[in-house]
Amino acid sequence: MPSIVAGIEMGGTGCKVAISNENGQYDNNYSLQIVTTDPEHTLREIYEWLESKRSERPFVAIGIACFGPVDLDKTSKHYGYITTTPKPGWQYVNVVGAFRGLNVPVAFETDVNAPAMTEAALRGDSSAAYITIGTGVGVGLVLEGRPVHGLMHPEGAHIKCERFAGDDYAGDCPYHNSCIEGMSKAKAVADRLKISPNLLSKIPDDDPVWNIQAYYIAQLCASVIYLTSVKRIIIGGGLTKRNGLFEHIRKHVLQILNSYLDIPAITNDIDNYIVPSKLGDLIGIQSAFDIAQGIIEKK
Template sequence: MIIGAIEAGGTKFVCGIGSENGEILDRISFPTQEPEETTARAAAYFADKNIEALGVGSFGPLDLDPQSPTYGHVTTTPKPGWANYDLLGHLKKTLNVPAGFDTDVNAAAFGEARWGAAQGLDSCIYYTVGTGIGVGVYTGGQLVHGLVHPEGGHVLMRRHQDDKFEGACPYHGDCLEGMAAGPAIAKRWGQGGDSLPEDHPAWEMEAHYLAEAITSAILLLSPKKVILGGGVMHQNQLFPLIREKVFRNLNGYVASSVLDDLDSYIVPPGLGDNAGLAGSLALGIQALTDKT
């Protein structure tokens, strides 16, 4: 069985094929340009691959309601040319196979639940911390949708006591993304995170905001695993700082033995940088299963 997968990012598209066991057999990546050009390039990659289904994990916001006339569309994105674009429709029309569709972070959460750090669990939450912050939620063995889909990168939090930065989110200012995504780090400190030393005060402040969000997620959703991916989380010194702050925030209130070992509860992706593409593969497998 050959399944197609697309991790459709705002900066680049990653296309690949894989097996029903989650093994990635081939991949390519290319810049995200005008929508017609980008989807045509993706479709051309799959043209000779004989895929049986396709999974797409995309940047958003997205319309994920199958009953909606704009199901499969990218909706209010500020990315030029992509607002209200029928991404799924164009791909399905060209490739003519069953297709699964979700946010890129929901796809990553799905991949981690199926083959990664949350394998065997019926719930997890996945944060990607990079150019933006996205949150995917998997609970009760299902990806969470609702009015739209989780937008946990825009939750509001308590500010760090030493932080005077106004925030970088064009919608909300000092939401999680506005305070802790890569561009916020660069704007606050005058240089990107990659050039800051491990003991720079930026990382203690970064850990504060991520721990605030994770604490709220634990109290609201009670996930059995918290997974932190994305470029900013390549700063491995963040993990112990975040775990310590979450422990302090919870203050013994949540009575679970799992929280006695935060090293194995708040973790990097088990699938590494493959989480998004493998998750899209899982969406394709699910679409094929649903068809039969």
């Protein structure tokens, strides 16, 4: 039986916080969207909103789906922290600790592992990858129904990649320059056009830059396929709302695989293998609700 829970979707540009209804689903009347500024102000604003709404809708757990890298090892002194993120001012920030004062259990996951879990459950898949494309690029993995943690969690977007023919962009990852994230995140696309990322919505769908971006995301998809053999790849995030982007990605994936894999789900039905999120913009916050439900069920 679902419970009323709170969810926090921590993004590099913006954060969403919400309290579910009695069925564990999103309710627009109990949600808040804020800009991600510095850790002190951002986390305090979320905390104070939750505290102010608690008497109206008493939640019994909090789920946090957070940008990373993060520490998911519960035996680590930095469990619940954002660690070596390239986002200025957010290195080694204790996210989970900021909400302990609310005295409810807190579930913590990456902002891509949590959606991968929700998407796999919605589709009945035992394994799935969830890729997000926006301020950054990330990939979450669920294998045999469980999120991949290991030493930490997947950071596949930092794989070095092959350049698109004629693309001389240097890359925008402070650690690796021309990794997949550095070549395909919002700023990388905007830099090629010599505009600010907040103006990308004005760029037409048929601009060649989207095909270039898709080539790098396709390399991530191909790597995921080779390494994990997931049942499905779901792609979400702010930069996926382009007509034609999925077609470009699927085309490049097939070219990269070059008929090496004779798997009908890919060769004959790739439109149902590489797909957009079932929940669209709500996937992040709903996945935060879902991991909160999970921590209740374990108690």
